[in-house]
Structure formats: structure tokens, C-alpha cells
Amino acid sequence: MKSFIPGIELSRCFYEEVVAKLVNEPHAAALIGEGSEVLGFDQPRSTDHSWGPRMQLFVRSSQVEAVRLSIEDRLPATFKGFPVQFHSLQTGTVRHHVEVTTVEEWVAAQLRIDSFTEPTVEVWLSMPQQHLLQFTSGAVFRDDSGELTRIRERFSWYPADVWLWMMASQWHLIGNVEPLLGRTAEAGDTRGSILVSCRLVRLIMELCFLQEKRYWPYMKWFGTAFSRLFIAPQIGPILDRILQSPDQQSRENGVTEALEIVARRHNALGLTRPVLPRSEPFQVGINNAVRPYRVLNTGQYVQACKEAIADETIRKLVHVGAIDQLTHADDALINFTSWTERLKFGYRAETDAASLQPD
Template sequence: MVSFIPGIELSRHFYEDVVKKLIDRPHAAALIGEGSEVLGFDQQRSTDHSWGPRMQVFVSASHVNEVSKAIEHGLPAVYKGYPVRFYSWQTESVRHHVEVTTLDHWLSVQLKIDSHTELQKDKWLSLPQQHLLQFTAGAVFHDELGELTRMRKQLSWYPTDIWLWMMASQWHLIGNTEPLLGRTVEANDGRGSLMVAFRLVRLIMELCFLQEKRYWPYLKWFGTAFSRLRVASEIGPVLDRILGSSNHQDRENAVKQALEIVAERHNTLGLTPSVIPKFEPFQVGINDAVRPYRVLNAGSYVGACKSAITDETIRMLAHVGAIDQLTHVDDALINFTSWPDRLKHCYKAEMDLHITN
């Protein structure tokens, strides 16, 4: 068995030792796009399909054919014990995986954007974080053109108003979910209580990603990526208590502690005036009804985020969240359907309502 080499490291050496010597035109070279190795999460198990020395090489349109031919004829059969040509599920054939293209073509196919047009608000809201992560993670091995580095920086995080609205939406989702924990316990619904607790854990973890300005990946790598956040060592054990407790009071206490952590971290961001976390009986909002479940004043964090948004069309949107907050984003939806593009039009239509009104 060949000794395992992390994919980024393997591809970096492959570029330096082999591919670079085959290109005599201005270019950029990187490992981005799909694959656990792009995220830095690959293991020996990852090598069982579509894994090996690979990369993207970006050149001008006039040089694509020339560089493609040079690479096709110059690549070895094996590199560091790994086949250079291996199965591609995209083409259902065995081929090398040094993709030679233009940056504009890659962006058009993978993200449905181009490098010459500023992203509009509706596009930001409908771009799956997995796609943004695939472009901004990985590694750049060479970029004498500078365009790839510029675009990665441009897409490294959301514009501030979009970011604030997404955090407002996340606080709204947490605020709507938290009182259900006490209600399910009161109804003697142990299974329902666990489901609500697990939902809260997911929402809190998502908020942690937002607060640290990190795109979250799809479910397979969500927990792994979360473990690398700065807050993980502090809040992780608390979330584990929520997930592992069989006592509803212990679970509720752990939820309170976790929410206190993200509430205080909200204040350290300095994006809004500080909000003091308070836990008070749940106010239903109808007929002055008050229930005895002590919940965080999540609405205050929603309001603080919204008040800091300068773009009124974003501030006035209902708190449904961007595509990853609104949907169960999976491979089928984001890669094989037109749903992201349809949602882009939906977000635009909602914002247009506030312009016309």
C-alpha cells in the first residue's frame, strides 16, 4: 500500500515537480473545487474514489489548447506511487485530472458568476456555502496573473449587510426553536424534546460559523469543520452535554450555557451595540400569554443585527435566511438542480417589493 499523502500536499508537489515544467505561458495553478482534500479533511479512506494528483491550471483563452496538449503529452503514468490517470465520475472515463481552463469558464460552470461583474445581493444569498468554500479553501500553488487570488479574496466572506442579516436570521431561528424545548418536556414528549435539542445544537453551531466568518460545509464534514473553530474548545463540551444528557433539566441548563457563550461572542464582534443576555419566561406574543420556560432574549440580538444593516432592502427582508439557512442543502439540490438560481430570483423579488413599497 502506498503511504498516504494529504491531497493538497500531493498536488502541490505534483505541480512543482511535473506540471510547472510543462507550462511556458502565464498561468495560475490551484487545487480548488470538490473533494475532501480541498477542505483538508481527506484520509486514507478518501483515496478509494476520484482521488489522486490533480489541480486546475488557469490560462488565457488563447492558450488553453496549447497548454492542454503540453500537459496531456508530458504527464507521467504514476506520481509518488499514485496513478496520474484515474476514473472521473464527471466524464465516466479514466483520464488525468489537470484541468486546463480559463478562470471565467471555471467560475461560470461552478459558481455561475464571472470575474468582471460584482456579485449582487440576490446572488450572495443564493450561493451555497459549500460552493463558496470549495472556491476559497484548497490551495493556490502559483498565480502570476493575480486574478485567482483577487477573486478568492473577494469571495472570502459575505458583504457586511448580508452577514448581519444572516446572523439576524440565525438568532430568529434560535429564538423560535428554544421555547419548544420546555413545551415538549411539559407535554411529556421525550422524543420531541430530543429533536428540539438537536435542532438547537445545529443552529448554535451554524451561528458559531457565522460569528467566526467561516463558511460551513455539507453534513459529512460539518462537525469536523466546527471542531476547528476558535470557539469549539469552549462550547463543544457544552453542546455534547445537550446531545448526551438524559435529564431534561441538565439539557436545558446546557442550552442556556451554550446560548450565553454565543451571546457574549456576538458582543465581542463589535458590529452592534452590546446586548445583555437575559433569560426570562417565554412571552408568546398573543393575548399577553407568558409561559414558564426561561429563554434567551434572542429577539434583542435580531434587532441589534438588523439595526446595523445600512441597506434597507436587506434589512426589510423576512428572517428566512440565505440558502443554507432556508433549505436542507445537499448535493442533489446545489449541484444537480436549478433551485439555487430560482432562489436567487426569489430573493430579488422580495427585495424589489421593498423598493416599490
């Protein structure tokens, strides 16, 4: 039985030992895009479907067909015991997974943007983090022109103002949900209270990704990716206790403790004026009503983030969040519908409206 080789390592060896010798043109070679191996999460289980050495070869548009032909019939049937050819259920054909294309074509197909144009605010907000993660993860084996590396660096993280607005949105989402933890329990809805605590754990984890400037992956790898964050050893056990707590008070205490950690982490980033984390009874905001469930002063973190945004239009946007904060952004939505494009137009309409608002 062949031993498991991580996909990036396998593909790198395949490029260096086989593919590189077949390409005589300036090119870039990489393993990016879909696949658990691109994210570094592949395991022996991953080998049960379409598993083997694969990569993208990026060449000039005038050389795409010639390079395709140069490797088409010259690849081995197997490499280190793994198949090189794969059967496609969609097309009914058997072929290798060495994709020959241009950087521009690949970016246009995968990110649905023009690689030569600086992304606008609405483009950033409508790009799923899974797509951004797939493009900026993986490995580049060679890059003669440096073009692929430059574009990957451009998309390595959000522009500062977009980042601040997304964090403002995340604090807003947390602030909307936190008081529901106590209210559902008070109403005798234990199941609802548990669901709210789960939602808060998810929102806190997302905020941790944002604070560490790391794109989060889709659900299968969300927890795995979170475990690799710098803050995970500190806050992870607290989140686990929230999920396992048998009573509402324990859940509330855990949420308070976790939120105070990310609040202090927010201040440590130095992106906004410092905000002292403070947990106090929930103020409804109508008729001076105050309820006994403790909540963090999330609104002050929202305000601090917005104050730090330099772009006036972005600052005026209602903090509903980018696509991954606004929707479930699963595989069907981001890969098989036009919703990301529609959201881009929606965000554009919002930015246009915000630009007309008085100061």
C-alpha cells in the same frame, strides 16, 4: 504499501515537479473545488476512489487548447506511488485530473456567476456555502496575473450588511425553536424534545461559524470543521452535554449556557450595539401569556443586527436566511438542480418588494 500524503501537499509537489515544467504560458495553478483534500479533511480512507494528484490550470482563453495538448500525453502514469490517470464511470474513459480552463469559465461553472461582475445581494444569498468554501479553500500554487487570488479574496466572506442580515436570521431561527424544547417535554414528547435540542445544537453551531466568518461545509464535514473554530473548545463540551442529556431540564440548562456564550461573543464582535444576554420565561406574545420554559432574549439580538445594517432594502428583508439557512442545501440540490438559480430570482423579488416598503 505507499504512505498517505495529504492531497494538497501531493498536488503541490506534482505541480512543482511535473506540471510546471510542461506549461510555458503565464498561468495560475491551484487545487480548489470539490474534494475532502481541498478542505484539508482528507484521510487515508479518502484514497479509496479517484485519488491522486490533481489541480486546475488557469490560462488565457486563447491558450486553453494549446496548454491542454502540451500536457495531455506528457504526464507520468504515477506520481509518488499514486495514479495520475483515473477511470470515469460517467464517460467510460481514462484520463488525468489536470483541468485546463480560464478563471472566468471555472467560476461560471462552479459558482454559476460572472466573475467580472460585483455580486448583488440576491447572488450572495443564493450561493451555497459549500460552493463558496470550495472556491476559497484549497491552495494556490502559482498565480502570475493575480486574477485568481483577487477573486478568491472577493468571495472570502459576505459583505457586511449581508453578514448582519444572516446573523439576524440565525438568531430568529434560534428564537423560534428554543421555546419548543420545554413545550414538547411538557407534552410528554420526550423524543420530540430531544429532536428540538438537536436542532438547537445545529443552529448554535451555525451561528458560531457566522460569528467567526467561516463558511460551513456539508454534513459529512460539518462537525470536523466546527471543531477547528476558535470557540469550539469552550462551547463544544456544552453542546455535547446537551446531546447526551437524559432529561429535559439538563438539556434546557445546556442550551441556556451555550446561548449565553454566543450572545457574549456577539457583543465582543462589536458589530452592533451591545445586548445584555438574559434568560427568562417565554412570552408567547398573545394575551400576555407567559410560559415557564426559560429562553434567551434572542429577539433583541435580531433587532440589534437589523439596526446595524446600512442598506435600507436589506434591513427590510424578512429574516428567513440565505440558502443554507432556508434549505438543506445538499449535494443534489446545489449541484444537480436549478434551485439555486430559482432562489436567486426569489431573493430578487423579495429585495424589490422590500425597496418599495415605506420606512
